[in-house]
Amino acid sequence: MxxxxxxxxxxxxxxxxxxxxxxxxxxxxxxxxxxxxxxxxxxxxxxxxxxxxxxxxxxxxxxxxxxxxxxxxxxxxxxxLNQYELSQASGGGIVYRYKGEPIHFACPSCINKQQIHILQDNRTISGKYRCTGCNSEFPIEPRRKVEPLPTQHHWPSEG
Ligand SMILES: [Zn+2]
CATH class of the missing domain: 1.10.287 (Helix Hairpins)
Incomplete structure (x- = not known):
């Protein structure tokens, strides 16, 4: 009816x-x-x-x-959401990992707000990635080793 x-x-x-x-x-x-x-x-x-x-x-x-x-x-x-799964990144952060390719991570805080924001590499030695949505940082990769600076050679002055 x-x-x-x-x-x-x-x-x-x-x-x-x-x-x-x-x-x-x-x-x-x-x-x-x-x-x-x-x-x-x-x-x-x-x-x-x-x-x-x-x-x-x-x-x-x-x-x-x-x-x-x-x-x-x-x-x-x-x-x-099904394309992601909650996982621990090698840096220790608990984030959502994309199941397919290319491998990337999504911010868990933003996913709770029903938004998917891809974490971007901060390019710092801390191995942290930043969320483009809420600016939170997550340890994704292990701390990068700091390469020792080449030692300076002091030549005896000719003076
Ligand atoms: Zn976020």
Whole structure:
């Protein structure tokens, strides 16, 4: 059943009511008149019920459409999220790791907000990567070894 069906039923009832009104106006005996009035009143109640049902149905359909689009959005997000898995990077950070190629990591804080932001290498010796969304840093790679600076040679001055 949809809104159109209810509207059609509502229209039919209205026609019957109009017919009854016409009958009432015609020459009918006094005994029939109260029965016609009663029938009209009952039809009126049914009309009111149908009207309320139509409103309810309309509202339910609106809600259903809303839920459908929310479900679609949620499914889309889940399939995106499914491409990642929570893992510990070699630097110790717990982040989301992309299951495919190219290998990259996503920020767990942003994923909690249903956003995927790829962590970018800070290019520092700490091995930390930065989130492009919330600027958090995560230890992704082990600390890089610091290459000792070449020792300076002091030549004896010729002075
Ligand atoms: Zn983030």
């Amino acid at each position: 949809d809104v159109t069906t209810i509207t059609a039923a509502y229209q039919s009832l209205k026609s019957v009511k109009d017919l009854l009104a016409a009958v009432f106006e015609a020459k009918v005996d006094a005994e029939a008149k109260p029965k016609i009035l009663e029938a009209q009143a009952q039809l009126g109640e049914v009309q009111d019920t149908l009207f309320a049902l139509r409103e309810q149905l309309f509202q339910l359909q609106e809600e259903r459409n809303q839920l459908k689009s929310e479900l679609a959005a949620s499914e889309a997000w889940l399939s995106k």
